[in-house]
Amino acid sequence: MAERAKGMVIHVKTLKSNELAAARSLLVNLTLRENRSKYKRSALGWAWSLVNPLATMLVFTFVFRFVFGIEAPAGDPSGLQNFGFFLMCGLLPWNFLSAGLSSATASVVGNASLIKKVYFNRSVLPAASVLSANTNLLVELAVLSLALVVVGQFVFLYLPVAVVVIVLQMFFVLGIGLTLSALNVYFRDIEHFLSILLMLWFYATPIIYPITQVLDNPRLSAAPIRTLYLLNPMVHFVEAYRAIFYHLRMPEADTILYMFLSAAVSMALGLWIFHRVEARFAEEL
Amino acid sequence: MSEIAIQATEVSKRFRIYHERNQSIKAMVLRRRRGVYEEFWALKDISLEIPKASTYGLIGENGSGKSTLLKCFAKILVPDGGSVSSKGSISALLELGAGFHPELSGRENVFLNGAILGISSAELNRKFDEIVDFSGIERFIDTPVKNYSSGMYVRLGFSVAINVSPDILLVDEVLAVGDAEFQQRCANKFQELKSSGCTIVVVSHAMEMIKNLCDHAAWMEHGQLKAHGEAQDIIEMYLRQVAHNTGEPYVEPKPEPEPEHIAP
Numbered sequence: 139m140a141e142r143a144k145g146m147v148i149h150v151k152t153l154k155s156n157e158l159a160a161a162r163s164l165l166v167n168l169t170l171r172e173n174r175s176k177y178k179r180s181a182l183g184w185a186w187s188l189v190n191p192l193a194t195m196l197v198f199t200f201v202f203r204f205v206f207g208i209e210a211p212a213g214d215p216s217g218l219q220n221f222g223f224f225l226m227c228g229l230l231p232w233n234f235l236s237a238g239l240s241s242a243t244a245s246v247v248g249n250a251s252l253i254k255k256v257y258f259n260r261s262v263l264p265a266a267s268v269l270s271a272n273t274n275l276l277v278e279l280a281v282l283s284l285a286l287v288v289v290g291q292f293v294f295l296y297l298p299v300a301v302v303v304i305v306l307q308m309f310f311v312l313g314i315g316l317t318l319s320a321l322n323v324y325f326r327d328i329e330h331f332l333s334i335l336l337m338l339w340f341y342a343t344p345i346i347y348p349i350t351q352v353l354d355n356p357r358l359s360a361a362p363i364r365t366l367y368l369l370n371p372m373v374h375f376v377e378a379y380r381a382i383f384y385h386l387r388m389p390e391a392d393t394i395l396y397m398f399l400s401a402a403v404s405m406a407l408g409l410w411i412f413h414r415v416e417a418r419f420a421e422e423l
Numbered sequence: 424m425s426e427i428a429i430q431a432t433e434v435s436k437r438f439r440i441y442h443e444r445n446q447s448i449k450a451m452v453l454r455r456r457r458g459v460y461e462e463f464w465a466l467k468d469i470s471l472e473i474p475k476a477s478t479y480g481l482i483g484e485n486g487s488g489k490s491t492l493l494k495c496f497a498k499i500l501v502p503d504g505g506s507v508s509s510k511g512s513i514s515a516l517l518e519l520g521a522g523f524h525p526e527l528s529g530r531e532n533v534f535l536n537g538a539i540l541g542i543s544s545a546e547l548n549r550k551f552d553e554i555v556d557f558s559g560i561e562r563f564i565d566t567p568v569k570n571y572s573s574g575m576y577v578r579l580g581f582s583v584a585i586n587v588s589p590d591i592l593l594v595d596e597v598l599a600v601g602d603a604e605f606q607q608r609c610a611n612k613f614q615e616l617k618s619s620g621c622t623i624v625v626v627s628h629a630m631e632m633i634k635n636l637c638d639h640a641a642w643m644e645h646g647q648l649k650a651h652g653e654a655q656d657i658i659e660m661y662l663r664q665v666a667h668n669t670g671e672p673y674v675e676p677k678p679e680p681e682p683e684h685i686a687p
């Protein structure tokens with residue numbers, strides 16, 4: 139017992155400030171590397187990151203707008219009514235979550251050769267994956283904003299709020315990413331579970347349909363269903379993005395509060411789990 | 424009393440030897456357990472002080488825990504008992520592979536490794552040519568390292584590890600893979616590092632090398648420290664024991680005879 143307690147001294151020792159600075163510069167380096175390598179061997183380069191959501195938008199608009207006849211609500215107060223824009227405001231943050239979680243989950247196992255040979259702050263690996271996906275989101279949102287300005291929606295007024303929402307979502311995703319990347323060391327099939335989870339989660343989030351289709355639907359009006367539906371943090375993130383980019387208004391106060399809480403809980407859980415198991419990464423991999 | 428670079432206090436490390444290992448949720452649910460394993464102490468109460476600016480050799484038979492101890496020094500493994508404290512920046516070159524990413528080119532790996540070791544990109548840019556020069560593999564610097572020969576791998580890894588001017592350099596076994604010329608260059612570089620105050624810990628089975636290079640040595644056996652002290656004495660004790668175990672008589676090493684012919 140005494141032996142164990144002594145071993146703990148190293149665990150508990152807090153990060154020194156120069157170690158933190160080193161971790162930060164490593165994080166920047168890894169993120170840049172991931173960004174560069176993602177589109178390195180393709181002729182269109184960065185343009186690829188825009189082709190994918192555009193193609194999805196065309197397909198989804200065709201299927202859900204024209205085949206199923208889902209109507210986008212009118213922007214309030216913006217007055218905009220366009221299914222494509224409505225869809226993108228939910229799809230882009232969703233793509234960030236999905237890409238960020240997938241690459242973060244694989245990040246620790248995928249860098250086994252590094253972990254076994256060099257010491258560095260391990261949490262930098264999932265963090266770099268999430269940051270790289272986040273860079274993508276920023277580029278896509280910038281293009282979306284330009285397109286919105288062209289049709290007369292002056293979204294730039296809400297830029298500071300957008301930054302807050304993006305940062306909160308980033309921490310929300312990072313917390314889950316830390317958890318999954320650590321668990322993936324012990325259970326290599328986490329990646330398969332993640333793809334199933336993402337599929338269910340996608341439909342439980344108002345991306346291809348307006349949230350009113352659920353909340354105002356008499357068949358779904360039972361209290362437990364509503365409560366369960368609203369527990370999903372992504373519902374609130376998507377609603378916040380929509381408020382800013384589609385409706386041109388501030389997100390509701392309780393939406394912001396809920397996003398803040400989800401980000402905090404996710405990060406607390408992620409850091410706790412990650413730090414509990416990271417000491418054994420080098421021998422378990 | 425000189426300064427201490429690395430202090431190990433009763434360091435113990437336990438590994439799990441799996442007889443059955445369920446590495447997926449599916450298998451775990453089906454078999455209702457994570458696995459069947461035995462515990463195995465790879466290190467048991469190792470206490471060691473490595474003085475600053477010394478060259479320290481770790482010797483011992485295969486599986487005696489040398490690499491494990493070095494990984495504890497490098498913070499890659501966390502001891503299950505005891506503690507390691509060290510002063511200054513650590514650069515490690517462990518077994519084959521310097522922590523390179525196989526898919527990335529030599530160039531990218533130099534930058535990645537530098538970043539991991541905490542070197543700013545400005546400084547790396549400045550040192551890049553020196554690193555590549557020392558490794559002697561300019562021609563292959565843009566080839567993915569998975570296509571390197573083991574010697575090239577070590578050359579590049581070693582060049583990064585020493586050129587980032589660490590306070591402590593940990594080297595495991597790797598130098599044997601380099602050719603004679605590279606080994607000579609490394610030996611010179613070690614002297615240079617040592618005189619600038621760098622502490623070097625080397626694991627090797629090449630007793631001649633340890634003898635030439637190291638001033639102190641420690642002898643490990645079955646995860647325990649058998650003896651430590653002056654490199655000369657420890658190596659002699661070790662070789663005596665090896666000779667005893669194999670039944671061969673222990674012979675004092677003689678100076679090498681002059682070669683008769685040298686190709687012009």
Ligand SMILES: Nc1ncnc2c1ncn2[C@@H]1O[C@H](COP(=O)(O)OP(=O)(O)OP(=O)(O)O)[C@@H](O)[C@H]1O
Pocket residue numbers: 420421422438439440465483484485486487488489490491492
């Ligand atoms: N990740 C691991 N999981 C389980 N056992 C391990 C692990 N790493 C090392 N061991 C065991 O610990 C013991 C010590 O290994 P170590 O690599 O330290 O030996 P060594 O002294 O470096 O040997 P060599 O001279 O062959 O390099 C060995 O029995 C090895 O099987």
Ligand SMILES: [Mg+2]
Pocket residue numbers: 489490491595596
């Ligand atoms: Mg070894």
